[in-house]
Amino acid sequence: MKFIHLTDPHLVPRGCRLYGLDPNERLRAAIADINAHHRDAEFVLITGDLAHHGEAAAYNALRQALDVLAVPWHLLIGNHDDRAVFKAMFPEVPVDEHGFMQTVIESSAGPFVLLDTHDAGTHEGRLCSSRLGWLDRTLTSLRGQDVFLAMHHPPLMLNLPAMDHLGLAGRDDLAGLLERHRNIRHIFFGHVHRPVHGAWQGVPFSTQRALNHQVALHFDEQPRDCIPGSHEPPAYAVALISDGSVVIHVHDLLDCGPRFNLFDPAAEKAERIPPSSAAVAPRSMQIPGARQTGQRRRL
Numbered sequence: 001m002k003f004i005h006l007t008d009p010h011l012v013p014r015g016c017r018l019y020g021l022d023p024n025e026r027l028r029a030a031i032a033d034i035n036a037h038h039r040d041a042e043f044v045l046i047t048g049d050l051a052h053h054g055e056a057a058a059y060n061a062l063r064q065a066l067d068v069l070a071v072p073w074h075l076l077i078g079n080h081d082d083r084a085v086f087k088a089m090f091p092e093v094p095v096d097e098h099g100f101m102q103t104v105i106e107s108s109a110g111p112f113v114l115l116d117t118h119d120a121g122t123h124e125g126r127l128c129s130s131r132l133g134w135l136d137r138t139l140t141s142l143r144g145q146d147v148f149l150a151m152h153h154p155p156l157m158l159n160l161p162a163m164d165h166l167g168l169a170g171r172d173d174l175a176g177l178l179e180r181h182r183n184i185r186h187i188f189f190g191h192v193h194r195p196v197h198g199a200w201q202g203v204p205f206s207t208q209r210a211l212n213h214q215v216a217l218h219f220d221e222q223p224r225d226c227i228p229g230s231h232e233p234p235a236y237a238v239a240l241i242s243d244g245s246v247v248i249h250v251h252d253l254l255d256c257g258p259r260f261n262l263f264d265p266a267a268e269k270a271e272r273i274p275p276s277s278a279a280v281a282p283r284s285m286q287i288p289g290a291r292q293t294g295q296r297r298r299l
């Protein structure tokens with residue numbers, strides 16, 4: 001089973017830029033790339049921060065972008081989202097009995113439980129007693145099956161001080177719940193804008209770079225009013241799941257560098273390898289009239 005994990009597009013109204021980049025063009029480039037290479041994926045999962053300011057125009061841009069995605073999609077909300085505005089723009093997205101954007105999606109690899117960690121008015125995440133109660137009942141109903149969890153906020157401290165203080169509040173309650181339900185195979189999350197992989201409570205987890213801006217790698221304390229940003233390249237993950245394995249490939253979707261055969265003696269001795277036509281940017285990113293080979297448009 002294959003699915004695509006994409007996170008934190010931070011959309012703004014079309015035509016606007018964010019931190020010097022165009023989030024809508026980035027999302028459209030990702031969708032063009034997925035349509036070109038991963039039409040066999042069961043779905044695309046976007047783990048939150050869909051809109052940077054949570055405004056209707058940004059969600060409308062998201063709707064327009066998803067309209068051309070050839071693969072089914074599922075959405076989570078993050079701290080930058082506005083639950084009410086999102087619900088109004090995406091009324092088909094399921095909610096639990098308390099109105100949280102939580103649901104279970106079926107896949108050929110097992111159920112995916114999508115959690116809503118949005119907590120209005122703060123960048124921290126929260127799983128309140130209502131949401132944890134829903135999760136407890138849901139996991140009980142899925143006993144005996146392999147279950148995958150997805151949420152926006154990381155459920156653990158990542159040793160990234162600038163982001164850890166904006167993590168999931170009350171994570172111990174979630175840890176206790178996972179201690180009782182031992183059938184979670186993997187946790188997918190966003191929020192961090194960095195590639196991070198490991199295990200928590202014995203459960204593997206993964207996240208990757210966002211689609212627009214990134215968080216620079218700093219292990220030292222930062223002032224509370226500073227999150228170090230960067231323009232490291234955007235990525236999405238291709239997750240391949242079978243009975244015996246969960247394999248995650250991270251794809252830098254805008255990389256237009258050379259492609260070559262490692263067994264080619266000429267390539268091995270080359271002083272410089274020119275960009276390859278195989279690395280031409282997706283059609284949606286090409287500059288009309290320009291020579292496209294290896295040419296990268298600033299997005």
Ligand SMILES: [Fe+2]
Nearest residue numbers: 008049191193
């Ligand atoms: Fe984000």
